[in-house]
Amino acid sequence: MKKLVLSIAIVVLASCGGKKEEEPFGKKQVEPVSVTEEAATVNPMLEKGKKLFEGKGTCTACHKPATKVIGPSLKEISKIYKDKNASIVTFLKGEGEPIVDPSQFEVMKANFAITKNMTDEELQALEAYVMSF
Known part of the structure; x- marks a missing residue:
């Protein structure tokens, strides 16, 4: 009987020594790099467009990359x-x-005061950024 108990104990202990997959809880997850960030290093117009979108253009007030806020998402x-x-x-x-969303046209028209004063290069950069989504 002692040999049986000892044998079972050895098998149980041996089976616990294997490598276990770790749970990701509490560990920092690596975020995938978006296509836009990678492309910006290749095409400087995208970086310029992003700066205009987030700054001078005030576009982020109504548009987000993947979700509709006031205006449609950049992906849409x-x-x-x-x-x-x-x-x-x-x-x-x-x-x-x-x-895209004609019902929001009146809201967007207020921003034409900003976009009509942009240079053609700025508008092309803004378009390149939006189209990168």
């Missing part, structure tokens, strides 16, 4: 403009029709 804007082969620059100059 990008998808629709790509699908329709349309120009964001033309829209931001006040020369194009709203194609």
